[in-house]
Amino acid sequence: MALHHSGKIVKCDQKVDITATFGSDLVLEGFTAIPNILLKVYSQVGISDFQMLLLIQLIRFHVEEREYYPSPQMLAEVMESEPARLERELQDLLDKEIIAVSQFYDCDHRVIFQGYDFEPLFSKISDIWAAIRAREIEESKKLLNSQELAPDMFDNKVTGLINCFEKEFGRPLSPIEVEQIEQWAAGADASLVVEALRRAVLGGKHNFKYINSILVEWKKNNIRTLDAVEQYDRDFHKRRAGLKKRCAGPGEVPAPEDSKTDSKKKAFIRTLYI
Incomplete structure (x- = not known):
């Protein structure tokens, strides 16, 4: 007849392998x-x-x-x-x-x-679990919605930029130019692209290469907003003013550029900060 033993059971064997006994x-x-x-x-x-x-x-x-x-x-x-x-x-x-x-x-x-x-403990834990799960579900919904809206938002962004460029250039854009705008839109805020276009137009530089050089300069300096552009402009002008003061003594006028290369380089830099 099988017996039910509720207490601790010890093996009755004098030959004991302590390692094996521990494992058991x-x-x-x-x-x-x-x-x-x-x-x-x-x-x-x-x-x-x-x-x-x-x-x-x-x-x-x-x-x-x-x-x-x-x-x-x-x-x-x-x-x-x-x-x-x-x-x-x-x-x-x-x-x-x-x-x-x-x-x-x-x-x-x-x-x-x-x-x-222990029911009160697990009741409290279940409340926390429910709150965490509800937050995760809400975040996942937001992520799914943003992924669904992202293509449309990007298309609208590109379309708006194309219209802006065609208006300023006074002509339809070529497929290559449209592709360039799509690349800019993917890597920068639309407001920055428009600002680069504005500076190019004011500088009489109606070409994509020039606009791209402005955006590359901003990206290199981690400029992502118009406020950052304005701050960068102010810092640039301060540095340039300080350089002129150091180069010119009291009552002296800064010396003109010695070469046409330097003049062109500085002229280009100035157009970036109109």
């Missing part, structure tokens, strides 16, 4: 499963690190030893803490309604007994 006990003693989501969010419900370890021991007592209401003295045997502190920590968990003390019914022995109840 490691498996047969069982495991205490702790939900990962509990380990991730326990601090959000007001559980300290020490209290988390205490909860793990309470769960272990419940699962492994079928001890539903371990005393502070029993807990002190497996934790490096005094029973008095453990009693305070247990009371704190009860006060914060993280655990509760409830009555349980043993169907086999038909008895009612008292034990720690």
